[in-house]
Each structure stands twice: as C-alpha cells, then as structure tokens.
Amino acid sequence: MSLAGEVMLVAGKDLRIEARARVTVSQVLPFGAIVLLLFAFALDPDRGRLAAVAPGLFWVAVLLAALLAIGRSFGIEQQNGARDGLRLSGIDGAAVFLGKTVAIGVQLLALEVVLGLGVAALYGVDVTSVPVLILAGLAATAGLAATGTLFGVLAAGLRTRETLLPLLLLPVITPVMLGATRAFESGLGGDASQAWPWIALLGLFAVLYLSVGVLAFGPLWEDT
Amino acid sequence: MSVAKTPVGGVSEACWAVVPLVRLRSVVCLLGRFPALAGVDLDVARGEIVLLTGPNGAGKTTLLRVLAGLLPVHRGEVEVLGQDLTIDRRAHRRGLGLVGHDTACYDDLTTRENLAFAARASGRDAANADVALERLGLTAQAGVTHGRLSAGQRRRLAIAVALCRDPQLLLLDEPHAGLDAAGRVLLDEIVAGAPGEGRTVLLASHELDLTRPLATREVAVVGGRASVLAARSVPDAPAEIPEPAK
Incomplete structure (x- = not known):
C-alpha cells in the first residue's frame, strides 16, 4: 500500500x-x-470590547478544545492495546503521523466552523475578508494538528498524559496562536492586506512541524 | 546452520525449509532495570508448534513481545523471519500475528471493521476479514462493535485479527483464556492445522492439558531463561511446508 493509502486508512x-x-x-x-x-461573561457584556478581542478568544477556545481531540486520538490507541495492533501491522510511522494529523485537522476544522458561527453570534464581529479567514484557519489548523500529533505521541504512553500534553504543547504552539489571532484580526474588521505575513508564518510553522513529524514520529511511536 | 539475512520475500525456495524462523542467542531484555529475559537461547524451525511454559512472571509474554518486535533487545541476537531485530524491529512484522492479553481492537469499530482494518493495514486483502469471521464463528457478530462483545467473543476476535494478517509466525499468549468449550476446540484446530498452512506457532500457556498434545516441542521459561523440556516428532507435518503469502 502506498504512503497516501496508509495515511487515508489511518x-x-x-x-x-x-x-x-x-x-x-x-x-x-x-x-x-x-x-x-x-x-x-467574564470580560464584559459590552459588545464592542468583545468584538475587539474575539479573534484571540476564538483561537484560545479552539486550542483548549484541540487538547481534548488530541488526547482522544491517542487515548483510543491505548484502549485494548490497539497501539500494539497498529504497530504490528507494519504501517509506516510517518503514515500514522499524517493520518492522525488529518483526522485531528478535520475535527478541528468542523469545530472552528461551529465556534466561528458562535463568535459571530455572541461577539458581534464584522467579517471583512473571508479568504483571509479561510487561509489562516487552514494553515493554523494544519500547524496545530501536526504539532498536537507530534507531542501527543510523546505523552501517549504515560499515565500523566492528560496533564503532560498541555504542558508540552502550549508553549510550542505560541506562534500559531499569535499568527492566527493577528490574521483573524485583519479578517474580522481590520485591514486584510496585513494578514498575509501572518498567514505566511502559519504556513511555515505547519510545513516545519509536518516535516519534523514525518521524520520523528516513527521512533517516538515505537519507543514511548 | 546459516541464517538467511535477506528479507522474507527474498528467501529462495531452496532455502525455505532449512532457514530457522526464529533464532535467539543470549537475549537480554530489560523492563526498567529488571531483566525480564536474562539470556535466552532458542531456535524455532519452520512449521514447529512450540509451547512455552513457566510460572507467572517467568518471561513468556516478554519473549513473545520481543519476537513481535514490540520490545527492544538490550543484549544478544534475535533473528525472526530472516530479519535481525537488533537492527530493525519492524521489518518482519507483516509476517506475524500476535494474540496477546489485549485484543488490539477499537471499541467503537464493529467486528468486521476491526478485521478489515487489520487486514488492510497489514497489506492484505480486506476479504480476509470475512474469511476470518467465518472461521472463528463470528459472522453473527460482524456488525457488533467491539465494546459490546463478550469476553469470549473478544478472544475469538483477537485470534481472527491475527489470522487475517495471514501470518507465517503466529504468537499466542494464553490464547485459551476466556474461550468457551467450542472456542477452545476451534483454537486447537487452528493451532494443529497451522503447519499445514505454512505457519509456525509459539504458544505460551498454562493450560498444559490442552496445549501439550498440540505442541511439537515444549520450552520452559524460568527466571527469564528458556530451556527445552521435551521434543517430539511432528506426525502430521507436511512433507513440504507451503511458502506463505508474501
């Protein structure tokens, strides 16, 4: 089976x-x-203030929810020794990494769409550039899913994985939070042209962690 | 005896019958600082059914997991299916099936989905799933999720998963546990018929009255060391052991 076939299978x-x-x-x-x-509730019912901080709040909500999705992705491998079954199948570690990244990414994208509608309804934001939001969302999601999958496997075999994963992941994911928030600020009522450097940063981060994951996930999958 | 260094698929037909499937020399495996295997020497020829016996904690499960490449070897030599596991613990995996203490299945997938995933992930045809379902008597449970199966049905599924990978080497760790009488008979038929299907079996069990009649050799594992207790000829072994699927 090709690498792409193994990725889609996982x-x-x-x-x-x-x-x-x-x-x-x-x-x-x-x-x-x-x-x-x-x-x-905590900040202020004042809609103007909420709209100003909406991009940051949106991505914090996505990140916190992503921690659950990432933990769940590796939790299912711990049940019934399923991880051993996957290892025994001979599927390449890179395919497991990419497959899990794709699955987490799809879940996060669905989550972002629903939460985005919630932000629009709760915080009263104005959308000025849909393409900026889409591109920034895709790049940030790819980076978040790839990084989460890579660090998820580090914590997977440990009894403390639920607490260890946020400790490992949150500091590393800071560039994604920063870039995604700035890009969304530009796409939600700001100047859309200022979003592109941040989208480029998000894209670079995603490519970097996808590459690191393809190379490093296999040994981590075997030995942690 | 020389041991082929080539991958499984590259072993010539002439070598097929003389290459030992498993070769261990002074194998040490540490679990933390504890030597779970403390110098194991063992050869297993193609078509053998080897029974591993020994008290709890003796190292039987560790030995099977080392052979599966799921645990690292800290010292010594291990060759399985012509692959040196001290160099690469993964290359031989598609040639083996392991029935361990867990089923290695997903609770939210059905019996058929778990089997089809195992077959496809191992590079086999998904149709192997239906063959394994029928063979283990799980056809009626094909659409039932793993989480809703009884303990005995889960055990049958674990055996079916191992078989649907079409393994050359079948590693069974307490496979009778949880099986009803019919399941035990089914399992015994599978083990007894394994050499005729080109399979070699290593079987760890405390059910000696069930497993001794099946085994061609008995190996005691005590304190992380293995020693051959008994060997007998294989009355039903085929003259030519068929080459397994690549």
Missing part, C-alpha cells in the same frame, strides 16, 4: 471512530462553546 479509521463515538460532537464542541460563553 485517518479514515480515526474519523470513523469519532463519528461513531460522537465525542467531538458531545464533548469537544460543547467544551469550546462553554469557553466562548465564559469569556463573554
């Missing part, structure tokens, strides 16, 4: 499991929505 398996277990719909999505609501 991604399809993870997405099928999530579709059937409905953890994303029943837990991850409500969690993200609650985070948005709490921010809305």
Whole structure:
C-alpha cells in the first residue's frame, strides 16, 4: 500500500471512530462553546470590547478544545492495546503521523466552523475578508494538528498524559496562536492586506512541524 | 546452520525449509532495570508448534513481545523471519500475528471493521476479514462493535485479527483464556492445522492439558531463561511446508 493509502486508512479509521463515538460532537464542541460563553461573561457584556478581542478568544477556545481531540486520538490507541495492533501491522510511522494529523485537522476544522458561527453570534464581529479567514484557519489548523500529533505521541504512553500534553504543547504552539489571532484580526474588521505575513508564518510553522513529524514520529511511536 | 539475512520475500525456495524462523542467542531484555529475559537461547524451525511454559512472571509474554518486535533487545541476537531485530524491529512484522492479553481492537469499530482494518493495514486483502469471521464463528457478530462483545467473543476476535494478517509466525499468549468449550476446540484446530498452512506457532500457556498434545516441542521459561523440556516428532507435518503469502 502506498504512503497516501496508509495515511487515508489511518485517518479514515480515526474519523470513523469519532463519528461513531460522537465525542467531538458531545464533548469537544460543547467544551469550546462553554469557553466562548465564559469569556463573554467574564470580560464584559459590552459588545464592542468583545468584538475587539474575539479573534484571540476564538483561537484560545479552539486550542483548549484541540487538547481534548488530541488526547482522544491517542487515548483510543491505548484502549485494548490497539497501539500494539497498529504497530504490528507494519504501517509506516510517518503514515500514522499524517493520518492522525488529518483526522485531528478535520475535527478541528468542523469545530472552528461551529465556534466561528458562535463568535459571530455572541461577539458581534464584522467579517471583512473571508479568504483571509479561510487561509489562516487552514494553515493554523494544519500547524496545530501536526504539532498536537507530534507531542501527543510523546505523552501517549504515560499515565500523566492528560496533564503532560498541555504542558508540552502550549508553549510550542505560541506562534500559531499569535499568527492566527493577528490574521483573524485583519479578517474580522481590520485591514486584510496585513494578514498575509501572518498567514505566511502559519504556513511555515505547519510545513516545519509536518516535516519534523514525518521524520520523528516513527521512533517516538515505537519507543514511548 | 546459516541464517538467511535477506528479507522474507527474498528467501529462495531452496532455502525455505532449512532457514530457522526464529533464532535467539543470549537475549537480554530489560523492563526498567529488571531483566525480564536474562539470556535466552532458542531456535524455532519452520512449521514447529512450540509451547512455552513457566510460572507467572517467568518471561513468556516478554519473549513473545520481543519476537513481535514490540520490545527492544538490550543484549544478544534475535533473528525472526530472516530479519535481525537488533537492527530493525519492524521489518518482519507483516509476517506475524500476535494474540496477546489485549485484543488490539477499537471499541467503537464493529467486528468486521476491526478485521478489515487489520487486514488492510497489514497489506492484505480486506476479504480476509470475512474469511476470518467465518472461521472463528463470528459472522453473527460482524456488525457488533467491539465494546459490546463478550469476553469470549473478544478472544475469538483477537485470534481472527491475527489470522487475517495471514501470518507465517503466529504468537499466542494464553490464547485459551476466556474461550468457551467450542472456542477452545476451534483454537486447537487452528493451532494443529497451522503447519499445514505454512505457519509456525509459539504458544505460551498454562493450560498444559490442552496445549501439550498440540505442541511439537515444549520450552520452559524460568527466571527469564528458556530451556527445552521435551521434543517430539511432528506426525502430521507436511512433507513440504507451503511458502506463505508474501
């Protein structure tokens, strides 16, 4: 089987499991929505102020929800020794990495669409450039999913994985949070032309961590 | 005896019958600082059914996991299916099936989906899933998710997963555990028929009354060391062991 075939096999398996277990719909999505609501209550019901900080709040909500999705992606491999089965199958570590990245990315994109609608409804933001939002969203999601998958496998075999994953991931993901927030500020009421350097940064980060993941995930998958 | 260094698919037909499938020399495997295997020497020829016996904690499961490449070897030599596991623990995996303590399946996938995934991930035809379903008597549970199967059905599924990979080397760790009488008979038939299908079996078990009659050789594992207890001829072994699927 080709690398692409193995990637789609792993991604399809993870997405099928999530579709059937409905953890994303029943837990991850409500969690993200609650985070948005709490921010809305905590900051101020003043809509002008909320609209100004909406991009940052949106990406914080996405990041926190992503931690659940990433933990879940490796949690299913720990149940019943499924990870051993996947290792025994001989599927290349790079294919497992890319497949899990694709599956997490698809879940995050769905989450972002729903949370984005929630932000528009709760915070009263004005959309000035849809292409900027789409490109920034795609690049940030790719970076977040790739980084999350790479660090997820580091924590996967440990009993402390739920607490260790945020500690490992959050500092590393700072450039994504920064770039995505700035790009979304430009696409939500700001000057869209100022978004492109941030989108380039997001793209570079995604390519960097996808490359590192393809090279490093296999040994980590075997030995952690 | 020389051991082929070439990958499984490259072993010539003439070599097929004389190459030992498993060769271990002074193998040490540490779990933390504890030597779970403390110098194991073992050769297993193609078509053998080797029974591993020994008390709990003796190292039987560790030995099977080392052979599967799931645990690293810290000292010694391990060759399985012509691959040196001290160099690469992954290259031989598509030639083996492991039934461990866990099923290695996903709770939210159905029996058929788990089998089809295992077959396809191992580079085999997804149709192997249906063959394995029927062989293990799981056709009625094909659409049931793993999480809803009984313990015995899960055990059957674990065996089916190993078989649908079409393995040359079958590693079975306490495979009778949780099986009902019919399941045990089915498993015994599978083990007894393995050499005729080109498979070699290493079987760790405490159910000696069930497994001794199946085995061509018995190896005791005590304190992380293996020693051959008994060997007998293989009355039903085929004259020519068929070459397994590549």
